[in-house]
Amino acid sequence: MLETIIDNAYEWLVVVNKDGMIDYMNKTYCEFLEVDRETVVGRHVTDVIENTRMHIVARSGNMELADLQYIRGNYMIANRVPIYQDDEIIGAVGTVIFRDTEQWKQMNTHIKVLLSELEYYRSGSSKENGASYSLYDIVGTSEPIRSLKEKVKQVASGNVSVLIRGESGTGKELFAHSIHQLSERSNRPFIKVNCGAIPDQLLESELFGYEEGAFTGAKKGGKLGKFELADKGTIFLDEIGDMPANMQVKLLRVLQDREVERVGSLRTKKVDVRIIAATNRPLEAMVEERRFREDLFYRINVIQLFIPALRERVQDVKPLAESFVRKISAKAGKRVIGIEDNAMQLLLQHNWPGNARELENALEASVHLTRTETVDVASLPDYLKENEGLVTGNRKLKDIVEKAECEAIRKTLIQCENDKLAAAKILGIGKTSLYDKINKYDLV
Structure with a gap:
């Protein structure tokens, strides 16, 4: 009787153990998530529930009540409560009280302002200064991708530096966002810095900020640097292999002393920042050639994630392509529901030197060019069609x-x-x- 009541309760309910593995999920929650309860039990909660913090509560023991959680296109109101047995934490129970924001708006009109602000920051500013992606955005069924996702879950909770490596277009930034989203710092800033895109003469002021009057054209009142903006959060140093030598020395000092000094200032300020770096450059060779500092390399290379190229995990091409088509067609307002088999065969044959980014660009063109509800060979870019018929059964x-x-x-x-x-x-x-x-x- 108790199980029947819980299964049909208005609230959605999930129970996890101290390791974040699901022990129970009621029927209504499973139906909303479109998952089978038999397959859900025993899986890590982050694999099932979007933007969840259940595993964090089960580990920290800190109760979280009336928290906004974005699930499948809506903000929902979630409660997360640790479960204790003999003064020892053994897991956590979570409930979703309101299934969408409309129900909460009926209770309190003041929340409308808050929700509109949250949606603005989520869709706008968060893309500039916050983590916009999670493990759900990383598509792939290959063993390397599944292994990487598991490793992200293992390392996310700590404060150690992470170095993400891989060719351009493999999705290094998505993994950086995912680490932050699953960390204890997920409610704090996520600041991205492209070390290769900022001119050398501006990089110091961008990273560390400057005081008023520090140089000609300096803003009145000075400016906060990226490290100060990321205080208590995470800073993502993309393309760190392109950082000039003089800045490598200053970055190393920040990582060692955990304090920054603005341009034109005589004082330092303590910062608490987690470092995630990414590069497609051969840092070990650069260290040998004295183009990258060895001590800095070991500082950022505490834990390393390597993302293999798309050509090395061909089985990911199909799920990636299908995901891109869904996303692009929704954005373009077109009804494109799939990819024809002969077109998919050409996608599988291509080498994809630009990796997932090249695949997405190719399919964006195809979605706009197709005259049917599917991506066919005619709509693919010409350079892909040049390989049509290249692999046949009667050729050496x-x-x-x-x-x-x-x-x-x-x-x-x-x-x-x-x-x-x-x-x-x-x-x-x-x-x-x-x-x-x-x-x-x-x-x-």
């Missing part, structure tokens, strides 16, 4: 490889405006070898 591997090599050289020569030295450098072969291949394939 040698012929397939030679055709691919010929196409790669031809496109690179066009890209480099027939500068053969530049083309050889891009292709990673010697100039003599390039000339031999040009003659072989009659590309003169």
Whole structure:
């Protein structure tokens, strides 16, 4: 009788153990999340409930009441209460009292202002100064991606520095956002700094701020730096391998002393900031070449996450492509419900040097170009269709490889405006070898 009452209760209810694994979820909550209760039990709560903090409450023992939680397109009101047995915390119970904001608005008209502000910051400012992504936004079924997600859950709760590595377009920023969202600092600022996009002469003032009158054009009253803005939160140093040598020294001092000094100031200020860095550069080689400080490398490389290229996890192409089509079609206001098999085959055959970002760009063009409710071969970018029919059952591997090599050289020569030295450098072969291949394939 008790289980029947709980299953049909108006509130949604979930119980987790001290490790954040789900022990129980009532029927109405499972129906809303569109999950099977039999498969939910035993899974980590972050795999099932969006933006949850149940695992944090189960670990910290700190009760959270009437907290706003964004789930599947709506703000909801959640309570999270730790469960104790013989003065030892053994888990937590969570309930969702109001299933959407409309019900809460009926109770208190003042909340309307708060919700509108929250929605503004979520859709606008949070994209600039906050974490906008979670593990739900990282799509992939391959073993490397599943393993990375598990590692994120393990390291998120600590304050250790994390270095995320991988080629451009693999999703390093999404993992950085996810670490912050699952950490104890999730309600604090998440500040992103692209170290490669800021001019060298401005990087110091951007990171550490400046005092009024510090230099010509300085704002009245001075300016807070990114580290001060990130105090008690997380700072994400993207493309840290592009940071100039003089700034590496100053960054190292901040990481060692946990204090910053504004440009033009004689005083320092303590900051409590977690460091997440990302790069696609070979930092170990740069250390050997003295282009990156060894002591700084070890400071940021406490825990390392490596995201493999998309070509190394081909099984992720299909779920990624389907996810991109849904997102792009909703944004574009078009009804595109899938990808035709022959078009998907071309996507699976492509090498994706630009990784997931290139795949998304290709599908964005396809969604806008398709004249049907599916992405077909005709709507794909031309460079993808050039490989149509490349892999067939009656061709020798040698012929397939030679055709691919010929196409790669031809496109690179066009890209480099027939500068053969530049083309050889891009292709990673010697100039003599390039000339031999040009003659072989009659590309003169």
